[in-house]
Amino acid sequence: MIKLETSIPGPKSLRILKGLKDKNGGWSVSYPLVFSGKGEGPYCEDIDGNVFLDFASQIASNPLGYNHPELLETLKSYSGRSPIKYAGQDFAVREHLKMIEEITDIAPRGFDSAFLINSGAEAVENAMKICMRKRPGTKFGISMEKGWHGRTLGALSLTNSNYVHKKGYMRLPMVRLPYNENAAERLEKLLRTEASADEIGFVMLEHVQGEGGYNIAPKKMVEDLRRITHQNKIPYIADEVQSGMGRTGKWWAFEHYGISPDVFTSAKALQVAAVVAPHSMFPHEAGAISSTWGGGQVIDMALGISTIEIIKKDKLLAKNARMGKYLLGLIQDMKGVSNQRGLGMMLAFDVASAHMRDNLIAECVARGLLVLGCGSKSVRLIPPYVITEDDADIAISIIEASLKRITAHGFSHHGAICDFIHCGKHHT
Ligand SMILES: Cc1ncc(COP(=O)(O)O)c(C=O)c1O
Structure with missing residues (x-):
């Protein structure tokens, strides 16, 4: 009360x-x-x-509310243990595999791998990086008007909702599409007159925009963009940092559209952050993507695992x-x-x-x-x-x-x- x-x-x-x-x-x-x-x-x-x-949920990061008894139990099971942070991409803990198994279990079929990292922006960065690594030589990425993807320089380059977030910072080259049914026409024109498909690193979008205004993507826009990216083999990245983990009534907002991306991101409600994709999307050279703490926060991973279990069970x-x-x-x-x-x-x-x-x-x-x-x-x-x-x-x-x-x-x-x-x- x-x-x-x-x-x-x-x-x-x-x-x-x-x-x-x-x-x-x-x-x-x-x-x-x-x-x-x-x-x-x-x-x-x-x-x-x-x-x-x-009714703010720590900006969609607290899906189960305060002091959820089962999350408290999870926390209790780690009391008295140290350290709680491991350099987890290099030094393994059990929770790392379990977290990947849990998140790939709630992903569409074929999404059998995940890369764990610390924040939503880092998930976005790494989603972009794996797409660039997969198709070397791309020249720019594509994001949407009013899109919001985080504050690291790469993610910020994709972010178009509020100038104060970008002012004075260098950018990666990006082209912006309207977040409406004209998006496909703009992309087709771009492919006809300005660039070849193999110059485009990826298209990234939120299926429900977060910071940019809780705008729900029109069905036709999504279907058209997915068709064009598919035909041209341009990776389609769904940013599910805010809309994912069940918030919209499905695990991932893109599922409302009957499409499947090539790569998607998660963070916030997951407690850690993740890039999720088929194994073939990830670079196979050791060290191509990594981080000291990515996936290494044991309690965060344990809470993320429990969160998924509770969402399923309840x-x-x-x-x-x-x-x-x-x-x-x-x-x-x-x-x-x-x-x-x-x-x-x-x-x-x-x-x-x-x-x-x-x-x-x-x-x-x-x-x-x-x-x-x-x-x-x-x-x-x-x-x-x-x-x-x-x-x-x-x-x-x-x-x-x-x-x-x-x-x-x-x-x-x-x-x-x-x-x-x-x-x-x-x-x-
Ligand atoms: C859709 C989306 N992507 C990325 C981010 C960045 O996440 P973080 O603040 O954890 O870096 C956010 C954060 O609000 C977001 O809403």
Whole structure:
């Protein structure tokens, strides 16, 4: 249950957040709470004793909510052991093979190998690298408008949703396709007039765009792109870092389209990151791809393995499809919002402006509901897979009450919350 003991952020959280603002080199914008580690299901407690309902899931990285009893059991089984990190691409632990077996088991037939790495961006990097290695001499890659693939320089070159992420950084050569039914025509024209297929390293896309706006790929776009890439032997990479691991009601979002990529990535909800592909896609020269820690984080791998087992055992794919429909119905009935959309538990809606969206998020958080923005003026809903219909009803009633408040005449936010969540100086 939501419980608000202090104003948000509470005084203990504020002290730590201020320290981070001063000293954290990566500071951008933070949510106004500091997690205590306490919580249950979709509810989490901050260090001031406030309890929030979490519809942000650590940006889709916490699929099973807080303190899931079976994940706690997994953790307990590692207590008292050291080290917990091995240089896992060179020095093997059992969990490495088990993790690969689990992820290839939930991949389509033929995806019999995986390369484990640390983060989503590194999975994207390595997905690109294996495609380039397979077809030497390619000159550029292809990504989509509003695509978002991470912040390492290669992944960032593919990322097209927000200039602030790219400003000042060098790029790999990329061509961008529209994320709509014109994509195929653009690619065909490119192949006719600008480049040969063997110059194109890969096409990479999200089947539900994440940061770029929770945009759901049109079926025709996906079918056409897959047909053209197939005919021209251009590797097709599905980035499933955010949309994968069951969030959309299937293990992988591309499965909604009846296609199979050549390579796909996973991370976030998997706890470690992975590039998944048929064995023949990976380079066979030792050392062509590697990393000290990739696959070497034993507890992370153990938690990833348990997460897959729990999703299977508790039939959470079917539950996500069902609960996603329920939530979509609720947001479709909401007044004052538009473009309500969702695939499983990956949902979003738009409000009139970015400014209004940021105020809405701040207001929801002040009322104990954690939600995230995306795109230019969207709010995304990505609850943990363990929510109930009651939790969904509570979240929607908070969003509705927040909308009412922020659109009332003379509304403005006050206090330290304005230093967070982009609320800043722009509040109404
Ligand atoms: C689709 C997608 N790809 C890649 C990434 C990068 O993942 P990470 O932040 O773990 O590097 C993200 C992160 O949000 C993502 O949503």
